[in-house]
Amino acid sequence: MKALISRLLYTREFRNSLWGAMARGLIRRTAKRMKYSVDFQVDMLAVxxxxxxxxxxxxxxxxxxxxxxxxxxxxxxxxxxxxxxxxxxxxxxxxxxxxxxxxxxxxxxxxxxxxxxxxxxxxxxxxxxxxxxxxxxxxxxxxxxxxxxxxxxxxxxxxxxxxxxxxxxxxxxxxxxxxxxxxxxxxxxxxxxxxxxxxxxxxxxxxxxxxxxxxxxxxxxxxxxxxxxxxxxxxxxxxxxxxxxxxxxxxxxxxxxxxxxxxxxxxxNTYIGEGRQEAIEDRLKLRT
Incomplete structure (x- = not known):
C-alpha cells in the first residue's frame, strides 16, 4: 500500500489535480511540525x-x-x-x-x-x-x-x-x-x-x-x-x-x-562515483 501511494504521488495526473494542490498545501502547513525532509518538499513541489x-x-x-x-x-x-x-x-x-x-x-x-x-x-x-x-x-x-x-x-x-x-x-x-x-x-x-x-x-x-x-x-x-x-x-x-x-x-x-x-x-575528471557506483554494481551481480 505504501508503494502504491508513493507511485500515485509522483504522477502528473495527481500533481495537476485538486488533490495534488491540497497535498502540497498540507505539506507546506505541516512542514515544521512533521519535519519532512527538504528533498521530499522539493520533489513534491511544496516549496x-x-x-x-x-x-x-x-x-x-x-x-x-x-x-x-x-x-x-x-x-x-x-x-x-x-x-x-x-x-x-x-x-x-x-x-x-x-x-x-x-x-x-x-x-x-x-x-x-x-x-x-x-x-x-x-x-x-x-x-x-x-x-x-x-x-x-x-x-x-x-x-x-x-x-x-x-x-x-x-x-x-x-x-x-x-x-x-x-x-x-x-x-x-x-x-x-x-x-x-x-x-x-x-x-x-x-x-x-x-x-x-x-x-x-x-x-x-x-x-x-x-x-x-x-x-x-x-x-x-x-x-x-x-x-x-x-x-x-x-x-x-x-x-x-x-x-x-x-x-x-x-x-x-x-x-x-x-x-x-x-x-x-x-x-x-575527478571521480565522484563513490557509493552510488558500488550500489549499481551490486544490483548487477549475477544472482545464484
Missing part, C-alpha cells in the same frame, strides 16, 4: 521555487563530493527580486542538509531591461525598462545578497576579479534577451585562468526557453540561440538540456534545467 531548490541542492552535493564547503549561485536578471530572495532563504536549508554554504549573487541593470539589440532579442515581446527593480526594498529584504548592478555587458568581465566568488555551481538565467544571455556566457571565458571560481559542472536554469504562442521561443532566437551559438563557437564548454529529469512529467520545470560542462576544468 515556492522547486526548480531553484533542486539546482541548489544538486550543486551543493556535487561540491561536497569535490571537497568544497562553499559555492556561489548566480541569478542573471533579478527583476523584482523574488528569485534572489528565495535563493538566499533556501541557502540556509542547503547548508543545513549538506553542510555547504551558498553565496547568492544577482546581476541586474537596476533600471529594467535595456533596449533590444535586434530581432533575436524578441523585440515583439520584450521592451526596454520592463521588470524594474526596487533596489531599496530588495536590499532590505535580503541584505546578504550580492547585487552586481549595471548592464551585463559592462559588469561580467570584471566580476571574478572584484568579487572573488566561491566556486560557481548554479546559474539561473532570466535575462530574456538573446544578447544578454550571450553576454552572461562571457563569465566562462575565465575558466581556464581562474578555475577556482567554478565547479567543473554547473547546474543551470533558463527561464525563457518555454513560453506561449506569442513568445514563440526557438533555436533561432532568444536564450536558445545564445546556447546554440556558445556550443558552436568552441569545444571547451558545452551547455545542454538535462537528460535525467525530462522523462519525469510531473515536474513542470523539467525542460528548463540545463547543465554546463567545463571540460578544461582541472577537476572535471
Amino acid at each position: 515556492d521555487r522547486p526548480h531553484y531548490a533542486w539546482c541548489m541542492l544538486g550543486a551543493a552535493r556535487l561540491a561536497k563530493r569535490l571537497g568544497h564547503d562553499r559555492i556561489s549561485a548566480i541569478e542573471f536578471g533579478v527583476a523584482g527580486g523574488n528569485g534572489l530572495a528565495y535563493m538566499c532563504d533556501f541557502a540556509r536549508d542547503v547548508e543545513r542538509v549538506t553542510g555547504v554554504k551558498v553565496d547568492c549573487y544577482g546581476f541586474e541593470t537596476g533600471q529594467g531591461m535595456p533596449e533590444p539589440e535586434g530581432p533575436y532579442d524578441l523585440p515583439y515581446w520584450f521592451a526596454a525598462s520592463q521588470y524594474k527593480m526596487d533596489r531599496a526594498a530588495l536590499e532590505a529584504r535580503v541584505p546578504e545578497a550580492h547585487l552586481v548592478l549595471g548592464d551585463i555587458d559592462e559588469t561580467i568581465d570584471g566580476f571574478l576579479e572584484s568579487h572573488k566568488p566561491a566556486p560557481i555551481g548554479v546559474i539561473f538565467n532570466d535575462t530574456d534577451y538573446h544578447s544578454s544571455t550571450r553576454d552572461s556566457f562571457r563569465i566562462f571565458r575565465q575558466v581556464k585562468n581562474r578555475p577556482e571560481h567554478f565547479l567543473p559542472r554547473i547546474f543551470m536554469y533558463f527561464d525563457d526557453v518555454l513560453g506561449s504562442e506569442f513568445e514563440m521561443y526557438a533555436e533561432h532566437n532568444g536564450q536558445l540561440r545564445a546556447i546554440a551559438e556558445l556550443n558552436a563557437e568552441q569545444k571547451a564548454i558545452r551547455i545542454h538540456r538535462n537528460q535525467n529529469l525530462i522523462h519525469q512529467d510531473y515536474l513542470p520545470y523539467r525542460h528548463q534545467i540545463y547543465y554546463g560542462h567545463l571540460f578544461d576544468h582541472p577537476n572535471y
